[in-house]
Amino acid sequence: MKKKGSRLLLALLVTAWTGLVRALPDIQSWTTEKGARVLFVEAHELPMLDVRLVFDAGSARDGAQSGVAGLTNGLMDQGAAGLDADTIARGFEQYGSKLGNGSERDMAWLSLRSLTDERLLGPSLELFAKVLVEPDFPQDDFRREQKRALTGLEYQKQKPDSIAERAFYRKLYGDHPYAGDPSGTIETVKALTADDLRDFYRRYYVARNATVVLVGDISRRQAEAIAAQLADALPEGKAPPELPKVRELKQAEQVFIEHPSTQSHVLTGQPGVRRGDPDYFQLYVGNHILGGSGLVSRISQEIREKRGLSYSAYSYFIPMKRKGPYQLGFQTRNDQRDEALSVLRKTLKDYIDKGPSEKELASSKNNIVAGFPLRVSSNARIAEYLAVIGFYNLPLDYLKTFTSRVEAVTTEQIRDAYRRRVHPGRMVTVIVGGKTEGEPHS
């Protein structure tokens, strides 16, 4: 299937913090005995439940062992409480339930989707608890997954987009924990041992470092019992120290990485905003106009619609615990990359100089406010958003006040925020692609 535009994807990235409507379901919240924070939304329409446990155990906690967080998370269902990987996988499958896991820079998580009939939900939760609380990290499975992780790193080297992203973060963050890729490096992954994973697990997969999210067809009492069954089976432990602040870039830097591709992948940007940033709404709405609203955004209009230079051209903030990237990018035939890059830079500069028009701002507000109900139209989405609210300690009324905060943003505030916070003269630019001599074929 070929999709037109990556605007769906981009819209999701930009709005990952989003809002609740669905007649604004109430978020119920409490803390378990051992200190895990719980967020719960009752949804009785479908006989199913989504459970997600989120830990501050992403690659920002890797330290010198780049990749340890990801491997730890990935090994948990490969052997637990004496059960082997096959038994665990088939255990969930026979009940029709689905185990999920993943880790990024800030978060690592385990999730379960199950039907709520007690004869299926009960045993699914029991197995889920084993994976969560008693992972064994067996030596053979560790060796195999380590090898597969190394194969994954080789795979990235044949993908210009992956190469560009790794380099972009490295240049943006220098010695900050966000610099490393969650998949690690060949050198550091090779050096890991199963004991390293056990140590990482013991340190970070603890109740005081956990957020529990529940969405589905259960009562508050059931939710309390399930949250306790899972989170309170973990040691209490403690939350890790805060991550260091991100240093601003001092000067512009451009990196070219040669790759035998017909296109160049170009990323440019700087450290952007953190969750709860006082300028957040101004920058979010501002960027929606500039490059965050898909084909109607200024960047897409200039690069794709007016000039046909790229399939996807965008900008977005990725808000994180500390300042996540402000990233602008596109891909284009190698011989067009300079042209496209200067269009991108000029579009950004004009925007900072003059700011958005009243009409543009009104359009973007319409899009965000009228589109609000879509963001919470499924249990899966609500669960993702609860994870973000819980993990980043956003206030529980954050969603209820969301549209009004968007409505309150003015063109002058956007211009002011962009001038103070976005510095095109001090951005990192990464280009991955072919040399331009002998190009193009067309």
Place this chain on the structure above:
Amino acid sequence: MRGWLALVLGLFAGAALADGAVHEFQLDNGLKLVVKEDHRAPVMVSQVWYKVGSSYEHDGITGISHVLEHMMFKGTAAHPAGEFSQIISENGGRENAFTSQDYTAYFQTMEKNRLPVSFELEADRMRNLTLPEKEFRKEVQVVMEERRMRTEDDPQSLTYEQFNAAAFVNSPYRTPVIGWMDDLENLRVDDLRRWYRKWYAPNNATLVVVGDVDPDAVYAQARKYFGALRPSEPEAVKPRHEIEQLGRKDIRVKAPAKLPYLIMGYKVPVLKTVKAADSWEPYALEVLAGVLDQGSGARLSSELVRGSAVAASAGASYDAWERLESLFVLSGTPSTNHGVAELEKALLEQVRKLQQTPVGKDELERVKAQIRADKVYEQDSIFYQAMQIGILETVGLGWRESQRYLERIEAVTAEQVQAVARKYLIEDHLTVAQLVPQPIEPGKEKTPHRAGVGGHVR
């Protein structure tokens, strides 16, 4: 195990009750409307499905359906280029479109009261597209960039494209949906105009709406906006049955890459192409794919990725709901210290096992249990529900097939799985492609200049 089966069947019956009712309408001009109610959230998705895609194309104009999909955003007399997306955006909608071998579809997801906004725009562009030359010239460049991104620069996609072209001889499934670059370079706006007139008409489309809507009100709106559109003269689509394959085919694809990759495909029927008496076969093939690859407990993960660890990854895929005879595909990446030849041997061994020994009871049950649960989970997405209806209508199976799906899967026996493995997974109908990695210059970083990069732009 039997008691447990009854239990889960009972559960499904409960879930089926929760599944919204489907309503079907037909307009005088031939437009079919299918509405499914889902009142969980105050939103709706509206999709227009056209019976056209790359399998309707002939040589020389490959990719035209997909380029036309892009051009559908480039304006009518009433709404010039760019306005469509602008209006949907201002209404808080999400919209996009997709093209496959068998269909081209457009959708808007919006707050439920904005259905008329979507209908007005979709009806307008169903018959009134202007297809300006100037917009076409730019947009076909965008499509070529899309092709570079998705295919040219991705060695696995490139291998898949060549694999498909080798597997099929005369079936239109041979060509890529995005089209060959040479055809894209030589496409003319007049080609698109002809293509548009031929396929974009109410009698070649299905309108699907799923969400918090009233079916009769949707029907009234559909008549209001689409009712006056003229139908086109229908033209019979040639069947283009693939000729019989008379022996295994092997190809090698050399491209800059770090990892080898293997794809193996057997010619197989789909629900649309089998005789009524054989209509269980595609479902047996779906279950067979499940035995190999439904979840991490299935055979490929358990025996090839873990077990012998010959594969870093391995998968099996089959889709019973395509329009023409298709492929049952096995693919994978060998793990370090293992080659493509060993992976191929292991995959062929898996096929042999399925042919020789009936699938175990527990194993079959596990596959079915997951499919049962998925039927409930998929109701969490109005988009996915609409998509199923659209595909079934567009390939000519009818949306009711989705309601029969589970029952058909439940009926599949271990003997039937073995029978389709024996009948269809045969060497003479096999095509094998392997990616042979060519060196990538180690990613050298250069820092050509450090300057006020953004400061001197004008």
